[in-house]
Amino acid sequence: MQIGDWISQPVNWVYLPLALVLVYSGIRVVTSQNVIRAALFLVGALASTAGLFLLLSAEFVALTLVLVYIGAVIVLFLFGIMITRAPLGRDVALDHPSRTVGAGVAVALFGFLAFGSIQAFGSAEVQGIGEPTSTEVLGEALLGRFVVPFEVVSFLLLAALIGGITLARKDLSPAEEEAKEAL
Amino acid sequence: MLVNQFLVLAAFLFSLGIYGLIVRRNAVMVLLAVELMLNAVNINLIAFEAYLRSAQAVGQVFSIFVITVAAAEVGIGLAIVLMIFRNRASANVDDFNLMRY
Numbered sequence: 001m002q003i004g005d006w007i008s009q010p011v012n013w014v015y016l017p018l019a020l021v022l023v024y025s026g027i028r029v030v031t032s033q034n035v036i037r038a039a040l041f042l043v044g045a046l047a048s049t050a051g052l053f054l055l056l057s058a059e060f061v062a063l064t065l066v067l068v069y070i071g072a073v074i075v076l077f078l079f080g081i082m083i084t085r086a087p088l089g090r091d092v093a094l095d096h097p098s099r100t101v102g103a104g105v106a107v108a109l110f111g112f113l114a115f116g117s118i119q120a121f122g123s124a125e126v127q128g129i130g131e132p133t134s135t136e137v138l139g140e141a142l143l144g145r146f147v148v149p150f151e152v153v154s155f156l157l158l159a160a161l162i163g164g165i166t167l168a169r170k171d172l173s174p175a176e177e178e179a180k181e182a183l
Numbered sequence: 184m185l186v187n188q189f190l191v192l193a194a195f196l197f198s199l200g201i202y203g204l205i206v207r208r209n210a211v212m213v214l215l216a217v218e219l220m221l222n223a224v225n226i227n228l229i230a231f232e233a234y235l236r237s238a239q240a241v242g243q244v245f246s247i248f249v250i251t252v253a254a255a256e257v258g259i260g261l262a263i264v265l266m267i268f269r270n271r272a273s274a275n276v277d278d279f280n281l282m283r284y
Contacts, residue, residue: 015188022192022196023192026199029219030203030219035211042219045196052192056189056230057233058229058232061229068251073253076258077214079261080261080264084210084274093208094207096205096208101205102204102206105205106198109198113197114194117191121234124187124234125185137239138244142247145239153248156251161258164258164259164262
């Protein structure tokens, strides 16, 4: 792709702001010294990811992402932050002091992955904003060819539900158990 | 648009997740970094789906599975973190040495 293609293709005008928001909020998620801000920057990263999905004509997945992640998972994270009494202001001890190891590993991994994908898919084109995938096709795939994984995933959710309840329940001491039975 | 625009972006996001996983000390922040990595995988799946155009939208089905598993993972992960916080009064991963010899 030439430099001029960034301007001549209108899809790229949509792609670039989304990618910039994604990169910026991704960086802030892992570098912010404020736990609440880190969680809220994840909202920005997920919202721009949903935008990218719309660009790749995956409407249903984009809306699922917004519903499940921004609607539910972020709320869970905020609960987790509040309950573990993380310091709400700026906290310099949030990161490990030696960041260079992490940065080195991340840069090496990025170089490896980016080099690999550029080598493998040099100038392969993808159609942006094409025919949207109909939810009918997705539903038929989910309940037809992929019905067994679908059931496995639903069983996983049930197991997670029961596991969450078991972990969160307060175990009574023997004395409390007796007091409860005496009532 | 090129497939690589999305693949390199996803690779960057995944590396950010790895960085956060190594550097962060708060266990909730570590889970946040894991979410970033799962998100990068989802971008890859959707980009490949748009590139290969399978008849049954296999890439999208798989990314829905990834989203579901990620939701379950967050629920259990946070429950474990809260459990350790209740026992140790700390959410710092450096203090989690229960299983260390």
